[in-house]
Amino acid sequence: MTLDDELRRALDEKAKPLGSLGRIEELAVQLGLIQGTLRPRVADPVVLVFAGDHGAVASGVSAYPSAVTAAMVQTYLAGRAAVNLFARQAGGRVVVVDAGVAAGLPAHPGLVAAKVGWGTQDWARGPAMTPAEAESCLRQAASIVDGLADGGCTVLALGEMGIGNTASAALLAHKVAGPALEGLVGRGAGLDDAGLARKRAVVAQGAARTPATLAPVDALAEYGGFEIAMLAGAILRAAERRVCVVVDGVIVTAAAIVAHAMRPECLAACVFAHRSAEPGHDAMLAHLGAKPLLDLGMRLGEGSGAALALPLLRAAAAVLSDMADLRDVT
């Protein structure tokens, strides 16, 4: 009997009608398979927030200036952003990674300094980073994940901060996975109609620089950002370490598309937390065959949606570990 079969049998023996916990049961099976056990645990869950800046902001792809990236990182470190509140009440902690913020950041126990550059280059005019920088992002993210996994982390919720990064996410999804660029570009943090038209034009200009399809690492180098490249590396490494990855919104999903293109089997470790209100997310999720747990009209990023899904993972693990069997009841 395979572990999959054993997990399903264990669920069927619980004190409930067959299948009556719906997706919580599917999640329990997935967690068990990732961790290789009939009794998966949500131990030391970490919300890992990668931050980086984007040269393309200068060409006009965001309603906000790049300085907001560093300001929000400070807010995460102060514990006062949405992701902090949501992580805290789920019994998780937030760790921030400076992947490439275009500002100096003070040393802080909750900050991992891994700056690959002071923001990427503007992909509207040329590559966002060198291939060596993209590889460095993948390697550094793997090292960070190793540190967390060695410390006992079994669930890694991924988030990000980077003004301008929905444009990178759209370009990555388009070049690696194929959906039309048109449907992938949205208002991001809040562009008005004129801003959206400008973003579309800049993205089209950036897309025209390179072939229709790119290999995953090439796409990361062309369009960035440092934080998205690290997210892809984190997904790949977490899957290897049998750490469950909780995928947040459009940015982390774009990173999952890149990681999936590199090693398709990493998808088995990914739980998709929520359906973002950013319009491109549906096409990205469809490419991966992913069905998110929550649909709350959120589009904040940070890992806020991933953090909100942690209680569902805890519920799934608890059903296998702590719930009475039918034979205990009758």
Place this chain on the structure above:
Amino acid sequence: MTLDDELRRALDEKAKPLGSLGRIEELAVQLGLIQGTLRPRVADPVVLVFAGDHGAVASGVSAYPSAVTAAMVQTYLAGRAAVNLFARQAGGRVVVVDAGVAAGLPAHPGLVAAKVGWGTQDWARGPAMTPAEAESCLRQAASIVDGLADGGCTVLALGEMGIGNTASAALLAHKVAGPALEGLVGRGAGLDDAGLARKRAVVAQGAARTPATLAPVDALAEYGGFEIAMLAGAILRAAERRVCVVVDGVIVTAAAIVAHAMRPECLAACVFAHRSAEPGHDAMLAHLGAKPLLDLGMRLGEGSGAALALPLLRAAAAVLSDMADLRDVT
């Protein structure tokens, strides 16, 4: 400026793009309005599980015997059912009410003894209970809610256990709200095709005994159960006490339909936790104009869905209470 306006302004001043927390923001406004404050709290959340048996089980409306009701109540008291696990990880406690279980139950600190009868009469042949019993259910539930509210409970998640009670829920929704009976009757805890056909026949027989439309308390008396009548009473009283009610699946939603028919304003205090996989739920939710938070294919009852929604309420309250304002960031 109204409290509603003040709540929306407070949310707009938070360190996030406008509206980017989607339904969490709507929930924050609702919680603030229920509690009459700009800083709502999820203090001492209780999952209140009403249990009762149904005479109609003898006519064949469930895949399980009535004895399962008492057995599951024992499992709740032992802390080992799904609702216990989900409540615990949301920082809530489970309180069980014996509204009318057809078995003696031992005294237990987590059990409120409020037995109105040893199961209802079979509504296929006559009224499930007397009008006086229905009124007693409403009164006793109000008294229980008063006790919890006086003790500091600000959020009340409602659940139920009662073999046979999806049939009562279908009849109540049909007679009070109007949707066709056909679409309201499902497999409940797991009837096969023959069992479903029998349930449909018994429900049709029961429905034929009374006029097409019934006043809410008359409907409770005709079709029960004791636990559903108490749920309706709990909703009405919680709304009066400005306690937020978290509505679980089809049974609690049927009780909400009854309560709404008695005093429509009680709906403002209700948060609908999840969309049940039981097919009648959509029609019930549509009647109330309710849009549930979660859609996880669950159909267990117990309050398990309501308990899973508690972290979303905590998140909403935390956004208003603890999240940084934009002016703190820039």
